[in-house]
Amino acid sequence: MSAVSSATETSLTGEVIAAKKQARFALARKTIVTPILLSLLLIAITLITVMTGSRPFNQTVIDVLVRVIFVVGLYIFIGNSGVLSFGHIGFTCLGAYAAAWLTINPIMKSSALPGLPDWLLQTRLIYWQAAILAALFAGVAALIFGKVLMRLSGIAASIATFAVLAMINTIYSNWDSVTGGTSSVVGIPIIRTIWPYLIGAVAAIFIAWAHAISRSGLALRAARDEPTAAAASGVDIPKERLVAFVVSGAVMGLGGALMAHSIGVVTPDTFYLSLTFITLSMLVVGGMGSLSGGVIGVVLLSALIQALRWMEGGVSLGDATFALPKGIQEIALGVIMIVILALRPSGLMGNREITLTRSNRNT
Amino acid sequence: MSHLSAENVSVAFAGLKALSAVDLQITPGRISGLIGPNGAGKTTLVNVLTGFQTPSEGAVKLDGEALIGLKPHQVRRRGIARTFQGGRLFRDLPVVDNLEVTGVGLGMSRRAAIAEAEAMLDWIGIASLSSRIAGTLPYTDERRVAIGRALMGRPAYILLDEPAAGMSGPESKELSALIRRIANDLGCGVLLIEHNVGLVLGLCEHIVVLDSGAIIEEGPPASIRDSEKVRHAYMGTAANTDLPVLEVME
Ligand SMILES: Nc1ncnc2c1ncn2[C@@H]1O[C@H](COP(=O)(O)OP(=O)(O)OP(=O)(O)O)[C@@H](O)[C@H]1O
Numbered sequence: 001m002s003a004v005s006s007a008t009e010t011s012l013t014g015e016v017i018a019a020k021k022q023a024r025f026a027l028a029r030k031t032i033v034t035p036i037l038l039s040l041l042l043i044a045i046t047l048i049t050v051m052t053g054s055r056p057f058n059q060t061v062i063d064v065l066v067r068v069i070f071v072v073g074l075y076i077f078i079g080n081s082g083v084l085s086f087g088h089i090g091f092t093c094l095g096a097y098a099a100a101w102l103t104i105n106p107i108m109k110s111s112a113l114p115g116l117p118d119w120l121l122q123t124r125l126i127y128w129q130a131a132i133l134a135a136l137f138a139g140v141a142a143l144i145f146g147k148v149l150m151r152l153s154g155i156a157a158s159i160a161t162f163a164v165l166a167m168i169n170t171i172y173s174n175w176d177s178v179t180g181g182t183s184s185v186v187g188i189p190i191i192r193t194i195w196p197y198l199i200g201a202v203a204a205i206f207i208a209w210a211h212a213i214s215r216s217g218l219a220l221r222a223a224r225d226e227p228t229a230a231a232a233s234g235v236d237i238p239k240e241r242l243v244a245f246v247v248s249g250a251v252m253g254l255g256g257a258l259m260a261h262s263i264g265v266v267t268p269d270t271f272y273l274s275l276t277f278i279t280l281s282m283l284v285v286g287g288m289g290s291l292s293g294g295v296i297g298v299v300l301l302s303a304l305i306q307a308l309r310w311m312e313g314g315v316s317l318g319d320a321t322f323a324l325p326k327g328i329q330e331i332a333l334g335v336i337m338i339v340i341l342a343l344r345p346s347g348l349m350g351n352r353e354i355t356l357t358r359s360n361r362n363t
Numbered sequence: 364m365s366h367l368s369a370e371n372v373s374v375a376f377a378g379l380k381a382l383s384a385v386d387l388q389i390t391p392g393r394i395s396g397l398i399g400p401n402g403a404g405k406t407t408l409v410n411v412l413t414g415f416q417t418p419s420e421g422a423v424k425l426d427g428e429a430l431i432g433l434k435p436h437q438v439r440r441r442g443i444a445r446t447f448q449g450g451r452l453f454r455d456l457p458v459v460d461n462l463e464v465t466g467v468g469l470g471m472s473r474r475a476a477i478a479e480a481e482a483m484l485d486w487i488g489i490a491s492l493s494s495r496i497a498g499t500l501p502y503t504d505e506r507r508v509a510i511g512r513a514l515m516g517r518p519a520y521i522l523l524d525e526p527a528a529g530m531s532g533p534e535s536k537e538l539s540a541l542i543r544r545i546a547n548d549l550g551c552g553v554l555l556i557e558h559n560v561g562l563v564l565g566l567c568e569h570i571v572v573l574d575s576g577a578i579i580e581e582g583p584p585a586s587i588r589d590s591e592k593v594r595h596a597y598m599g600t601a602a603n604t605d606l607p608v609l610e611v612m613e
């Protein structure tokens with residue numbers, strides 16, 4: 001391709017080289033505003049929480065930050081590939097139990113989980129070291145499951161992800177000596193300061209951003225919109241899907257570990273259908289085509305859930321007390337999801353990212 | 364001599380013979396034509412050549428080596444590019460990213476892919492469209508972007524599936540000049556599928572005519588123009604017209 005290559009070569013000579021060197025980080029510079037703004041939003045929420053000094057509010061915001069990690073993790077795979085996954089909370093379960101294995105006091109561990117290998121029974125790590133290993137563990141599991149799953153496409157792939165969730169839940173509910181079965185695993189060190197959760201959420205956001213601007217992220221989004229044309233452009237679709245699946249699986253694992261440290265107790269059913277429903281609805285409401293959509297979805301829906309909980313508890317107006325019936329949360333969430341899907345199928349953010357100029361398309 | 368060929372290719376869809384024992388050869392630097400009425404099997408042949416369709420019989424060979432069981436992206440990485448009837452651009456991505464995807468698919472870094480994409484758009488003469496969202500482009504521009512996307516990474520062969528569909532006279536003339544440059548300047552072997560027979564007769568050295576999955580005629584433009592069988596296949600629409608300027612549109 002003489003004409004084209006010579007055009008490229010001439011542009012690489014002389015003073016143009018300097019411009020090209022600058023262009024090296026142009027893509028990163030152009031898009032980094034989005035993760036920065038989203039992080040600032042979370043930092044602001046965290047600072048307000050710390051300033052109020054309220055214990056329950058602190059716990060609520062920790063829950064929000066953990067959910068941000070989950071939804072961003074989901075976005076990395078679902079948003080970029082367009083393949084719906086019902087299985088990701090399974091990786092959260094893997095991460096949470098891995099954190100439990102690595103951080104519970106060895107004496108408690110050997111009586112509650114005697115089936116664990118000796119080296120693991122003896123190990124006791126600091127929570128953040130455990131969280132990193134939990135993320136890696138979930139990522140490796142995603143790699144193994146993904147090798148099989150990514151060959152499937154469309155609905156078949158989505159259903160298979162659901163099977164992954166069910167499998168993980170079944171194994172963890174029955175392997176008593178290693179997971180404690182359906183009973184709670186207690187004794188996980190509880191972390192009450194909010195900062196580790198903020199760091200985790202911000203890390204998840206930047207990981208998602210880095211994946212999105214990577215070659216793999218671009219190729220995957222192209223394949224999401226026009227799989228046939230992407231394949232004809234040299235894109236190995238199953239491979240790019242697998243990359244996203246592993247990265248998102250690891251982020252889910254990180255979220256699971258942090259969730260375990262936020263509540264101190266895990267059971268397999270903590271990481272099953274209701275958490276799957278809640279995280280998916282947050283992603284769908286915010287807009288699964290953009291990172292901003294995921295984060296905004298979590299923040300808005302969490303605020304709403306909190307308000308509903310508060311009203312379930314009873315609100316006194318004058319001398320009367322109004323209380324919404326229990327369970328209204330789930331129903332309201334379902335209704336909102338259906339309404340959003342009907343009115344704005346691509347979610348509140350509609351595939352756009354937050355930027356300083358104006359909401360921008362994801363490229 | 365290097366070449367891309369379909370040898371004795373047959374494809375059957377649930378009883379329907381879409382292709383029967385078709386032979387075709389494409390050579391670098393030359394433009395070959397593939398014409399035939401609707402449903403003749405032209406797109407099916409392109410699908411076979413690019414790994415989207417496994418033939419029930421026969422083989423595709425690149426420089427004599429059979430391309431068996433290669434997936435479409437692997438075929439593309441061997442230097443066989445194609446466009447689609449109807450564009451199939453990545454509609455939400457800017458034009459430059461549409462080209463960039465191929466660069467990335469072929470293993471370039473994003474930065475290198477962007478540089479080549481910009482150079483390619485410039486070479487085609489649509490540098491001004493670079494940052495437009497592909498889904499907002501008019502038909503003719505869409506086609507040229509699709510060709511640019513296929514040309515990324517210097518493929519040895521490019522198969523164009525009805526690139527002029529829906530274009531006006533002057534627009535298809537411009538396209539015709541572009542196709543000639545692809546063969547002459549880039550040294551690409553071009554397979555041109557078109558219902559605009561005039562365009563094909565004007566550009567191609569060798570033309571293959573398909574009807575109901577079988578080759579009914581092949582040869583240089585002059586012999587195709589004069590062929591009774593070809594006129595017949597097009598059901599007489601060609602009979603009363605001066606073929607070189609004829610436009611048999613869908
Ligand atoms: N995937 C498929 N399944 C079943 N039949 C198919 C399939 N693809 C093509 N066909 C049939 O094979 C025949 C050839 O189709 P093909 O698309 O190759 O024709 P074509 O020459 O490209 O036509 P056109 O000029 O309309 O694009 C048609 O009868 C078509 O209906």
Ligand SMILES: [Mg+2]
Nearest residue numbers: 405406407448
């Ligand atoms: Mg066709």
